[in-house]
Amino acid sequence: MDRNTVEPQVETVPGQRAKRWAEYHHQFAAPSTYVYEFVWDTSADAIGPFCTDVDGNVLLDFTSHVAAAPLGYNNPHLREKLEAFDLVDPSKIAGQDFYVSNGGSPTDTDLPGPSQLMDRLLETVGQYDMDRVFLSNSGAEAVENAIKICYAGGGHRAFTFDGAFHGRTLGALSLNRSKAVHRTGFPEVPGVVALPYPSTDEEYETNWRTDGPGGNVLADKLHPERGVIDPDEVAYVILEPIQGEGGYRPAHPAFARDLEALRHRYDLRVVADEIQSGIGRTGELWAVDHLELTPDVITSAKGLRVGATISRSDVFPEEESRISSTWGAGDIVGALQGALTLEVLQETDVLSNVRDRGEDLRARLEDEVDVRPELLEVRGRGLMLAVEFDTKARRDDVLEAAFRRGLLTLGCGYKTLRLLPPLDVTAREVDLGMELLCEAIDEVTSTA
Ligand SMILES: Cc1ncc(COP(=O)(O)O)c(C=O)c1O
CATH class of the missing domain: 3.40.640.10 (Type I PLP-dependent aspartate aminotransferase-like (Major domain))
Known part of the structure; x- marks a missing residue:
């Protein structure tokens, strides 16, 4: 997977295998905070914000595992050292x-x-x-x-x-x-x-x-x-x-x-x-x-x-x-x-990337707020950004529609959608994310 050229590619999410994995999981797991049926395939290609799910769909992950994977998938620096670590004993x-x-x-x-x-x-x-x-x-x-x-x-x-x-x-x-x-x-x-x-x-x-x-x-x-x-x-x-x-x-x-x-x-x-x-x-x-x-x-x-x-x-x-x-x-x-x-x-200069890409993403979201009455405001700082919708149902539908297009996002608050791309997200990846998010909003608002 080449980070500079890869694009999200989705056939169906959740696919048959994802459904099967989720179903299996829920035979044993207590009810908790499961978001949606995104089942990451750890054995398949992944780099930066891109990952492959268990059905072979390529997704753009703007959740960074709820901020728990700040440098995205397979960051080369982390990867090299983790591989050097001998876990045998x-x-x-x-x-x-x-x-x-x-x-x-x-x-x-x-x-x-x-x-x-x-x-x-x-x-x-x-x-x-x-x-x-x-x-x-x-x-x-x-x-x-x-x-x-x-x-x-x-x-x-x-x-x-x-x-x-x-x-x-x-x-x-x-x-x-x-x-x-x-x-x-x-x-x-x-x-x-x-x-x-x-x-x-x-x-x-x-x-x-x-x-x-x-x-x-x-x-x-x-x-x-x-x-x-x-x-x-x-x-x-x-x-x-x-x-x-x-x-x-x-x-x-x-x-x-x-x-x-x-x-x-x-x-x-x-x-x-x-x-x-x-x-x-x-x-x-x-x-x-x-x-x-x-x-x-x-x-x-x-x-x-x-x-x-x-x-x-x-x-x-x-x-x-x-x-x-x-x-x-x-x-x-x-x-x-x-x-x-x-x-x-x-x-490295990753913090200045957070500031630059964060400002870029924020400006792009604010442009959408200016022209779409369903979007109320943008909040947050750096790459901890969120957009507030007019209703919870619309936020949920957009989150779902974005997922179907290959963009992973999260909810927060009551009717807010949050975006947490990896800290080294590139301008191209921000473009891709905004494109998919706007398409998802278009779909939801035109259906409504
Ligand atoms: C601000 C804040 N504090 C505490 C926690 C709890 O962290 P954990 O889920 O690792 O227990 C979270 C988790 O989302 C959080 O966002």
Whole structure:
């Protein structure tokens, strides 16, 4: 498959084999978040955003496995190192909460493991004085450990935001405010208060600007005389710099500045959940880098392939065994892949590609919003972009029609369609994606 010339080619999706694989899967799998019957054939050709499904259809993947494959399929840099890794000895893939080496010197190794992954991660957060990482297996665990270390530092109250999504373990889901299905009926960590999340100017003016009609909601709650929460009781404020599940809503920059001021005034700990928005997705390594806000803790996963809770030594508890995991660092292959992904982001111009291609894709989507009444607005940053439809049914139909044409996309929020091409997406691939998306919208709107 030549990345420079390959084009999506679809006979029928889902084809007979895909249906058979999905059917087989569902004989055993508990109901979860299955999107549609895209069954990737790992033994067939794939490169960048192009992959082959089990029926031989060639698809253009603008989901990057929900941001978990930031460099797309078969990135040559990752591929070369992963192939060099000898997985024959099973002891190499067990017991990750210990030290791992591959011989030689830890600071000069070709095959980075969990320690080198942490070293590289800390290079990306020097501006926040962060110097420690705790590795785990998933995003939810990264969040779970983030809030644990904050609770360990004191306080039993916490702030989250309307529209938030932080994972599905009991601690993390207590912070969710995007969909009832995540939380209904499950016991929750007590003391979590949800605040409005300002993304638009209007939302900022209404609830966050100190002299706006509603005042600054957080300042009011913490106010020494009028407030209802003692700032000393607050363990953390957790936010996504760009809300993912909640509909690709970026935090308003003035809100971030105000939050920073309150962080200083009351010595609050701010947790930036970068599980979807981090690892270069927005054109900076971390989405919070775009804001005038200093995170005390950053959570990462997905594109990193393992979970990571990143912070300062003074935030992590000192006692041993306070946090731990048998499978900390996921597995060695995951840690290797995460470290190599960071290597590509730090040592090539892929971040500027995210900015350039992101602006291009955004402008193209905005042009469509201008001429199509069914499209309401474009949101997001870099290559974390979404377009909001007038109805949920239309969004769902477009997603389906795009799939039938060979373009993989995802929903988020209530009636929003999100696009997450690989970070090294090319101009030609953006053209192809836009062509298929527009054809899908044409089909859906002409049928309607
Ligand atoms: C912002 C955010 N936080 C946490 C999570 C949970 O990550 P995981 O599914 O790896 O547990 C997600 C997953 O989509 C996410 O987008």
